[in-house]
Amino acid sequence: xxxxYTGKERMEAAFRGEKTDRTPVFLLLGGHYAEKAGxxxxxxxTQPDAAMEALKLSVEELDSDAIxxxxxxxLTDTQEALRKLMGKLPSIKRPDIKEKLPKWTIRxxxxxxxxxxxxxxxxxxxxxxPDYHINTMIGGPWSFALELRGANEAMEDIYDDPQFLHDLMxxxxxTVIMRCNAVLDLGIQPFIGDPSAGMSMISPxxxxxxxxxxxxxxxxxxxxxxxxxxxxxxxxxxxxxEDLLDLSVDALSIDAPSSLEKLFEIGRGRVTIIGNxxxxxxVEGTREQLEAAAQRCLDIAQGDPKYVIGxxxxxxxxxxxxxxxxxTDYCHQHxxx
Amino acid sequence: MDWLEKLSEAVINGRKKDIGAWAAEAVQSGLAAQxxxxxxxxxxxxxxxxxxxxxxxxxxxxxxxxxxxxAGIDALKPYLVGQALGNGIKVAIGTVKGxxxxxxxxxxxxxxxxxxxxxxxxxVDLPPERFIEAAQSGARVIGLSSLLTTSMAEMGNxxxxxxxxxxxxSLTVIVGGAPITPEFAKKIGADYYAENAAAAVDILNRxxx
Numbered sequence: 052x053x054x055x056y057t058g059k060e061r062m063e064a065a066f067r068g069e070k071t072d073r074t075p076v077f078l079l080l081g082g083h084y085a086e087k088a089g090x091x092x093x094x095x096x097t098q099p100d101a102a103m104e105a106l107k108l109s110v111e112e113l114d115s116d117a118i119x120x121x122x123x124x125x126l127t128d129t130q131e132a133l134r135k136l137m138g139k140l141p142s143i144k145r146p147d148i149k150e151k152l153p154k155w156t157i158r159x160x161x162x163x164x165x166x167x168x169x170x171x172x173x174x175x176x177x178x179x180x181p182d183y184h185i186n187t188m189i190g191g192p193w194s195f196a197l198e199l200r201g202a203n204e205a206m207e208d209i210y211d212d213p214q215f216l217h218d219l220m221x222x223x224x225x226t227v228i229m230r231c232n233a234v235l236d237l238g239i240q241p242f243i244g245d246p247s248a249g250m251s252m253i254s255p256x257x258x259x260x261x262x263x264x265x266x267x268x269x270x271x272x273x274x275x276x277x278x279x280x281x282x283x284x285x286x287x288x289x290x291x292x293e294d295l296l297d298l299s300v301d302a303l304s305i306d307a308p309s310s311l312e313k314l315f316e317i318g319r320g321r322v323t324i325i326g327n328x329x330x331x332x333x334v335e336g337t338r339e340q341l342e343a344a345a346q347r348c349l350d351i352a353q354g355d356p357k358y359v360i361g362x363x364x365x366x367x368x369x370x371x372x373x374x375x376x377x378x379t380d381y382c383h384q385h386x387x388x
Numbered sequence: 389m390d391w392l393e394k395l396s397e398a399v400i401n402g403r404k405k406d407i408g409a410w411a412a413e414a415v416q417s418g419l420a421a422q423x424x425x426x427x428x429x430x431x432x433x434x435x436x437x438x439x440x441x442x443x444x445x446x447x448x449x450x451x452x453x454x455x456x457x458x459a460g461i462d463a464l465k466p467y468l469v470g471q472a473l474g475n476g477i478k479v480a481i482g483t484v485k486g487x488x489x490x491x492x493x494x495x496x497x498x499x500x501x502x503x504x505x506x507x508x509x510x511x512v513d514l515p516p517e518r519f520i521e522a523a524q525s526g527a528r529v530i531g532l533s534s535l536l537t538t539s540m541a542e543m544g545n546x547x548x549x550x551x552x553x554x555x556x557x558s559l560t561v562i563v564g565g566a567p568i569t570p571e572f573a574k575k576i577g578a579d580y581y582a583e584n585a586a587a588a589v590d591i592l593n594r595x596x597x
Contacts, residue, residue: 202491206448251566254446367537
């Protein structure tokens with residue numbers, strides 16, 4: 052009789068490079084199942100119990116192997132909800148940052164506003180879903196720095212005040228490490244999402260000078276305590292594939308504009324690769340297009356045990372639930388080893 | 389001193405702090421401000437755009453060159469006496485409601501201004517009413533930017549409101565941003581999709597020729 056593996060077992064095996072029954076499936080969802088669970092988006096984003104019910108329903112319907120903790124302040128759907136509640140988009144930009152930064156200390160996670168509240172939701176998720184591989188997105192140090200400084204201002208700092216940028220990166224990196232450790236304490240895997248670090252925003256040269264040393268520091272800190280870490284940079288990152296592979300992160304998630312073929316060509320066996328079906332297909336695509344996209348990824352992976360199939364980035368909230376279901380069903384059936 | 393080459397190199401290499409002084413010296417050496425703009429500064433930005441297309445330059449380099457170009461043109465404006473810079477067509481550009489991202493949009497604004505459009509860079513998180521006001525105030529081009537899949541649908545909302553206000557037919561609407569595709573642009577009724585800032589300049593220059 053074939054053993055029925057849990058999602059957690061499948062993902063753990065993918066990290067070790069061992070096969071189970073099929074390629075694991077990895078979905079980054081937000082409030083997609085809120086309405087189906089009987090809640091409004093506002094209720095989903097302000098009431099942890101509503102979020103847990105929606106997550107439970109999605110888990111029952113999709114049975115994907117990895118899940119993400121809801122109500123994450125780093126994800127766009129939470130920020131959008133905050134905008135509706137506050138009447139404006141939340142912004143953490145500090146015009147006085149050059150003057151204030153030398154006086155800042157790293158906030159303890161439980162004192163860290165929205166992140167502190169998120170830790171409570173992490174705990175609830177860990178308690179409710181013991182058989183699934185649970186992740187939560189932690190905003191990466193470069194994107195965090197750009198939010199604090201202002202992206203336009205940071206682009207000028209690259210030329211006019213690089214030392215300040217490095218000082219700021221040290222601050223954001225230490226904060227990210229603190230947050231990663233806080234979620235690891237709850238048995239949850241941190242997934243660094245650093246959207247502004249891709250080539251849609253910066254060059255490989257700027258990545259290597261201003262971001263890579265800090266990504267290295269984060270990986271070293273998490274590995275030193277025996278934890279695992281995933282990394283996702285939105286958009287096109289082919290030019291820095293070798294740099295990302297050399298980071299020795301445990302999971303590397305790539306977005307649709309990046310090349311899965313090229314990553315497997317140079318990185319097969321070096322890291323657990325996740326991705327990279329176009330998230331917009333879940334909104335505008337047909338079932339057939341999604342299945343074709345899934346098959347293409349599976350063909351490239353050739354049954355590699357260190358591959359996890361999933362969308363390239365967060366699935367937009369406008370996604371068709373039937374599309375999400377069709378995708379996961381196809382992966383379950385056709386991803387068998 | 390070959391001032392044309394010096395100003396061109398300044399734009400290409402992002403010598404923002406130097407270009408103003410060099411531009412003034414070039415004028416004092418006898419060169420016409422309009423020539424410095426048309427024969428050095430603007431062509432240099434075309435070289436930068438080509439470097440962007442070729443994958444040699446990325447957003448920070450292009451933005452630095454664009455702000456350097458802007459600094460150079462600003463330094464030369466006092467010497468342009470009586471001469472209009474470019475076609476003066478009014479462009480209103482902004483990031484739609486629900487989105488705070490603005491680097492790409494700012495780059496488009498700087499580059500359009502550099503080639504002579506009159507640009508109203510309206511900012512971010514803009515409701516449709518702002519674009520309607522801009523059109524009512526004389527904008528002939530509406531530029532919509534969105535980086536988020538959660539807010540890109542707002543672009544369609546803006547275009548729809550422009551239609552119901554009776555303004556759509558007198559406008560050129562151009563859209564752009566990371567999740568935007570030519571198919572999406574067509575679906576929402578935009579006139580043009582621009583893959584990047586350089587493309588936006590090319591498209592509008594061809595449209596208004």
